[in-house]
Amino acid sequence: MNEKILEINNLKITFNGLFQQVCAVDNITFDVKKSEIVALVGESGSGKSVTVKSIMGLLQQTQIDGEIFFEGQNILAMKEKELSKLRGRNISMIFQEPMSALNPVMKIRTQLEEILKIHNYKCKISYAEKIRSTLAMMNISNPEEIMERYPFELSGGLCQRIVIAMAVICQPELIIADEPTTALDVTTQAEILCLLKETAKKIGSSVLIITHDLGVVAECADRVVVMYGGKLMEQGNVEEFFYHSKHPYSKGLLVSRPMNFNGRYPVIPGNITRNVNTIDGCPFAERCKHAQDICKKEFPKEQIISEEHKVWCWNTESEVV
């Protein structure tokens, strides 16, 4: 359980814009262990997608500093050819919008077959049988029929199952899911999450799931990494996050859940801070009730609460949100 599949050290991502540089992610360090499900949470613009895109080598015109190790190999030092071998085979990605991940003019069977062919996937059964059994694993009751359909003939929920099938067919060590259920209704969301969790368990994959839905975190994650304004705020196992979170931002997220609706939805006041390189202190300070002078001047060092629980805050003792 303790073997690290993914290790990100001091990751810094800067977009080289025409007029200015935008630092989207600053000094991020976390890992994903074997068979573990880690949730990356934070509100819109906090740098979640940029972080995972850098793992997949999908960012252009960016300066990436730090280290990203996948099974001990530094991804950032890899040539495009080596990285493209990993992509889809050892690390796969599930995107938010299933329709944009599927090719509209190709049958489902051809799309899945293409993945097996590209990666020269070796299996004892035929590719057709592998596709059929993978679709069956997605709880699709008539896989032979679905294989011969085009994406537009299928519902959103079914398309998202196909997208998951595409991500797992080569049995990758790591699945990255960027808000895999936000485009779906609540019931289908729960089914898809359950499916993702069960499938990852069956094939022994680790999962890094991005979400801003804390229900998703509670449902499936072992560990949580909280980001805000491109920086790390807190990380810990799921119980520590829900019951003993230390960071005022994490506490704010927990209080802002719809379950706390009482005539009005509780919210964290203010807007997310962008371009973190214009701020020396904590990006959350301007919205934080507990902010002191030091919070605006200097980003706090990591505080270790327990082996898995770490927090980046000058003021972790405040109990009131």
Ligand SMILES: Nc1ncnc2c1ncn2[C@@H]1O[C@H](COP(=O)(O)OP(=O)(O)OP(=O)(O)O)[C@@H](O)[C@H]1O
């Ligand atoms: N191509 C780009 N060029 C310049 N800045 C970018 C680019 N892509 C993202 N950013 C900036 O990086 C920051 C983080 O964006 P990111 O997409 O990672 O956020 P996110 O946490 O995934 O948000 P959401 O929950 O809305 O998907 C944002 O401030 C965004 O404006």
Ligand SMILES: [Mg+2]
């Ligand atoms: Mg995103």
